[in-house]
Amino acid sequence: MNNNNNHSSFAEEDQVTDFGFRKVNQTEKSSMVREVFDSVASKYDVMNDLMSLGIHRVWKKIFIQELAPRPNLTLLDLAGGTGDITFGWLKNGGGPAYLTDVNYSMLSVGQSRAFDKGYVKNINLFCVDGEKICLPDRSVDRVTISFGLRNCTNKDNVLAEARRVLKPGGRFLCLEFSKLIIPMLRPLYDAWSFQALPRIGQIIAKDGDSYQYLAESIRMFPDQETLKGMMENAGLERVTYQNLSGGIAAIHSGWRI
Structure with a gap:
């Protein structure tokens, strides 16, 4: 009976998506991702430091410089x-910002940090699904997504929506874990991702399973050239990318011309 039920729920290939290394129904993924980030929200910033050995801070500085x-x-x-990119934007002289997330728990941490940093007047906070952005066409100058695109169910829809809300001359930038381009480092990287991270997650956040998912989601994310093509298919132009730390992460950039 169980086999029949699984078969019927995944009968249409386009209804299936990845959740780490597992295949799940598209309608289920968003709630599963939400549970992950509900679990890790309070320890998210601490875990980012541990997961990347602090290097994510350097990557984000480079990203914000690219935003100009x-x-x-x-x-x-x-x-x-939790607001790192929005706060970096404002700290470096950027104009008004929309800090958004589909997850209330994560956004509440960002809101608390915004109060602490005195940025509240310059930030509008919204709970927003990147596949259905509640802003008019051609309404913003920059759209960013940092370590979030891999958790989205339909990445093509997110990219199309990002282009839709950009003004002509506006720019989209994505910072995301990508494909390592230094083969000799892969065994060490895999050991860190699949052995160390879940254990650290269990100790720090009391949730090893969520960090197992996060490690798996990185491996399932499109490589640099594939994401470049997806952005071009969404109508973004002059698409480029730069690898960070040997491709552990990458910044992709595209324009609405």
Whole structure:
């Protein structure tokens, strides 16, 4: 009976998506991802430091430099979570920002941090699904998503929505874990991802399973060239990317011309 039920729920290939290394129904993924981030929200920043050995802070500085913040530009930060990119944008002279996330728990941490940093007047906080952005066409100058795109159910829809809300001349930037381009480092990287991270997650966040998922989701994410093609298919132009730390992460950039 169970085999029949599983078969019927995945009967249509386009209804299936990845959740780490598992295949799940598309309608189930968003709630499963939400449970992961509900679980890890309070320890998310600490775990980011541990997961990347602090290197994520360097990556984000490079990312914000690429954004080239200016007071007359408006930022939409998708999957903005605890606010690192939004705060970096404002700290470096950027204009008004929308800090958004589909997860209330993550957004509440971002809101608390915004109060602590005195940024509340310059930030609008919204619970937003990146596949259905509640902003008008051509309304913002920059759209960012940092370590969030791999958790989205339909990445093509997110990219299309990002382009839709960009003004002509606006720019989309994605910072995400990518494909390591240094073969000799792969065994060490795999050991860190699949052995160390879940154990650290269990100790720090009392949730090893969520960090197992996060490690798996990185491996399932499109490689650099594939994501570049997806952005071009969404209508973004002059798409480029730069590898960080040998491809452990990458910054992809595209423009609405």
